[in-house]
Amino acid sequence: MPHRRARTERVTLQDVADALGVSAITVSRALREPEKVSEDLRQRILNKIDEMGYVPDLAARALASRHSGVIGVLAPALTSHAHLGIMRGIEERVRTSDLRIQYASSRHDPEEEIRQIRLFLSQHPAGILLSGLQERDGTLDLLRTAPCPVVQIVDLHLTPVGMAIGTNHCHAAASAVRHLIACGYRRIGLLGGTRDVRSERRQEGYCLAMQEAGLTDSALVVSEDAPTSVQLGCQLLQRLRRQAPDVDCVFCQNDDLALGVLFEAQRLGLAVPELGICGYNDLGFAAYSQPPLTTVRVPRFEMGYRAIDLLIRVVNGETPPSMPVDLGYEVIQRGTTRPPAGTGAP
Amino acid sequence: MPHRRARTERVTLQDVADALGVSAITVSRALREPEKVSEDLRQRILNKIDEMGYVPDLAARALASRHSGVIGVLAPALTSHAHLGIMRGIEERVRTSDLRIQYASSRHDPEEEIRQIRLFLSQHPAGILLSGLQERDGTLDLLRTAPCPVVQIVDLHLTPVGMAIGTNHCHAAASAVRHLIACGYRRIGLLGGTRDVRSERRQEGYCLAMQEAGLTDSALVVSEDAPTSVQLGCQLLQRLRRQAPDVDCVFCQNDDLALGVLFEAQRLGLAVPELGICGYNDLGFAAYSQPPLTTVRVPRFEMGYRAIDLLIRVVNGETPPSMPVDLGYEVIQRGTTRPPAGTGAP
């Protein structure tokens, strides 16, 4: 690997110290523990640093001090809308700390998951945040011996290694479906894309609620192993109507699919909310579509924010909570479903 | 900063070497340059490493070798849709390399921009990717002396420091507006959110094309310093119609705004494409909305992909291109605007 561009040698702490006739450690302190250096000397040091263009070497710092100031964040996909919300929370919380985030993606691959965790561990991370992990044995072993706090954003159906924060997607989905049933829908379809831990749990919740009501019909479940998108929503609605022509409501694994269903329904001349549509996530557009989208709000921003907050607290010596933090969910009734019985006009 | 969890000492290269009766450097080589160690010994080393649970220390490696294997990526916002597309390209390209990405956000703040670049520089990065930089003097100076290749994803109206890749947003926007004029629209409004380098250039393009056609009217331009969103699109359409009741077409700074305008138009009972709507970016949903959204495709994925590709090539010793790489754009006519004159039915 070439490209070691010829240039003036890097300025080191020692160079600055020499130029000032003090010792390196004093310069180091002026930077990290200003209160331990006299006002006057500190100013002179800071000026000199500026003048000489000194830039600290984080690798050397990490090696000597054994902490890198990096929090590793691992998710199945970095560029999904679901992760985007979490990431917003992460960025907001980390902004006012002196930690940095290193993002990595496992691309839904358990092997890659382990590789990436190993990579984090190679960096003396201050903490690790795992979002939607697959939880294979190798992974769990790695995490148990991790020399730093670990927090997971998970579906709260079992207690994982380390601290946990999240919601119960099975309960959330079941609540949503019960709501749809209360709205008078009976032939409720389920649309999904690529499966992961969370979407499987939502499907469980759907099945549970349908079963309770004696409405189960496998023809109502349609999914395809493809990233969820508006386009996929359009396609899956078509497929669903072929399999179950009398479908009267569609529960989508997320809002993108739901938006596709809404557009496709308009195209097909199907009236909404006579055909009910329910999404999942409450993305930004949901409240502003026409009609506004009934959906399930899951506090993704808070998940990211609180997960990093937990990590930071523990790094600072607080005792980690022993119980998982349940951030709940909320079924939001809007215009793409009929109001539930007992509500609305007389 | 506490939390130095009590635990068995970290296994080092030396430990592995001792256990095998070889020298540390040999173990090191077995890991990084396998071909330089005999087949047999290498196997024994690898087994021992596994057995002892050795994890390399990247900080030590970076310090000794002076390269960290990290590419720093800086953007005004990590969680915008615009960046999402770029990020997809970045992730795809970096996936098959042995480099890692460190993302950072400047939150549209020039001071923060400098801070973050400094932070990158502290890490012996293999390369730096800047997306939508503000380009203040301090920043430029920093970059000029950077000890690693720098590539920028930019608006191509001037040649920046380092390598450059992007498109000309001014031309793109002007083309789009000329297209709208060709479609027969005359009172074309412009909607925008928070300004950044690119959106300013798009506004320039809009003004240019309107001026050419003698259609300029400042009442047609509406923007608010808020992140673009579907919601904002709804609000701004309302405001635009108050300022210019006879507006017959809306050019939006991006597709989110356009989607909001589409929904709001439906709510207000305004027929589309009698009211024309044109977005920007060609996000995934654009081809599948009802009607499908006329927009300007900007190859964000390719920008991210090619930017990292350039960096990797240069790191590997190839000569950097002297000219900026123009990835172009494409105005995509769909259902939210009337077909241009001379097209369509007789």
Added chain:
DNA sequence: CTGTTAGCGCCTTCAG
């Protein structure tokens, strides 16, 4: 193919 020597730049510990 394997080993020796000597740091990389900074921070910890312990003294003044």
Added chain:
DNA sequence: CTGAAGGCGCTAACAG
């Protein structure tokens, strides 16, 4: 408040 000594874990560079 300031400093001296030593080493973090790894890898260049050069031998053999």
